[in-house]
Amino acid sequence: MKKIKIGTRGSKLALWQAYHVEALLEKAGIEAEIVIIDTKGDQILDVSIAKIGSKGVFTQELEDQLLDGRIDIAVHSAKDMQSNLPEGFEIIAFTEREKENDVILSHKGTIELADTTKPLLLGTSSTRRVATLRHFYPHVKTVEVRGNLQTRIRKMEEGLCDALLLAYAGVHRMGYDEMIVQELSLEEFTPAVGQGSVAIEVASQMDKDLKKELIKALNHEETSVKLRAERAYLRVLEGGCSIPVFALGRLEENMLCLKGGIVSLNGKERISLQVDGEIDQPELLGQRLAMEVFAAGGKVILDEIKSTLNK
Numbered sequence: 135m136k137k138i139k140i141g142t143r144g145s146k147l148a149l150w151q152a153y154h155v156e157a158l159l160e161k162a163g164i165e166a167e168i169v170i171i172d173t174k175g176d177q178i179l180d181v182s183i184a185k186i187g188s189k190g191v192f193t194q195e196l197e198d199q200l201l202d203g204r205i206d207i208a209v210h211s212a213k214d215m216q217s218n219l220p221e222g223f224e225i226i227a228f229t230e231r232e233k234e235n236d237v238i239l240s241h242k243g244t245i246e247l248a249d250t251t252k253p254l255l256l257g258t259s260s261t262r263r264v265a266t267l268r269h270f271y272p273h274v275k276t277v278e279v280r281g282n283l284q285t286r287i288r289k290m291e292e293g294l295c296d297a298l299l300l301a302y303a304g305v306h307r308m309g310y311d312e313m314i315v316q317e318l319s320l321e322e323f324t325p326a327v328g329q330g331s332v333a334i335e336v337a338s339q340m341d342k343d344l345k346k347e348l349i350k351a352l353n354h355e356e357t358s359v360k361l362r363a364e365r366a367y368l369r370v371l372e373g374g375c376s377i378p379v380f381a382l383g384r385l386e387e388n389m390l391c392l393k394g395g396i397v398s399l400n401g402k403e404r405i406s407l408q409v410d411g412e413i414d415q416p417e418l419l420g421q422r423l424a425m426e427v428f429a430a431g432g433k434v435i436l437d438e439i440k441s442t443l444n445k
């Protein structure tokens with residue numbers, strides 16, 4: 135079998151993910167090498183993702199190279215993948231998911247979100263986290279902070295904020311577990327779709343046998359079932375990472391339980407529901423969740439968010 139070229143962004147987290155995939159391939163006896171590609175999302179660091187327009191900022195360049203055959207697979211944080219891939223591309227595998235929670239990282243020791251007596255300024259650039267904070271902890275102030283984890287930590291230490299709100303997966307992979315001061319609950323801070331897993335994207339024209347080999351080596355079936363449901367939910371909402379929606383699949387015996395919802399940008403309204411169904415049709419469950427969230431008032435919230443972001 136030929137040597138597989140793994141395309142990745144050059145950030146430390148992206149490289150960790152690419153090496154992880156390389157190791158999984160090697161374990162399956164497949165030789166691989168890593169090709170680093172610069173993306174628009176990496177170059178524009180001073181503008182929030184929500185403003186750049188999230189569509190493919192981190193993925194477009196990798197997709198160009200997939201078509202050219204300069205790389206065979208593209209590795210992304212599953213969370214950063216838009217719900218509808220452009221024509222001609224598909225995700226063939228999701229790697230085993232890391233713990234999905236959000237965490238608080240701080241150089242200051244304990245942080246008490248519920249303590250309304252002390253001013254607290256949290257750094258984040260995720261609309262979901264800001265809106266969720268506004269909903270559950272309206273007294274907490276937020277400031278936008280972008281850049282890679284190292285940059286964000288430096289900005290925090292320089293005084294930009296008291297603490298950072300981040301995905302556990304990225305913090306853990308970059309080796310900053312010691313700075314975690316609190317793990318947030320999945321009930322309040324239900325994660326973004328796909329959080330904690332790595333997605334493998336290919337050009338659909340890829341040789342069928344090769345595709346099969348790669349799926350066998352890289353796909354974690356249970357993760358894949360959960361993420362297919364979560365992504366189907368996101369697809370109905372046409373949400374990129376700029377919209378504060380969340381969903382989390384869980385497997386319980388032979389059932390797939392999907393919890394998810396949406397929160398308004400000001401945090402005033404938050405809808406969170408759970409639907410349960412068969413494991414073998416995860417997409418249907420995601421669509422069902424979307425319909426129930428819409429019916430419960432989510433459609434109005436979504437339309438409001440979209441009109442605000444498009445202004």
Ligand SMILES: NCc1[nH]cc(CCC(=O)O)c1CC(=O)O
Nearest residue numbers: 211213300301303304329330331
């Ligand atoms: N949006 C950026 C991003 N994309 C993936 C991760 C972390 C790893 C993961 O969730 O898989 C992060 C950082 C964060 O949200 O804290």
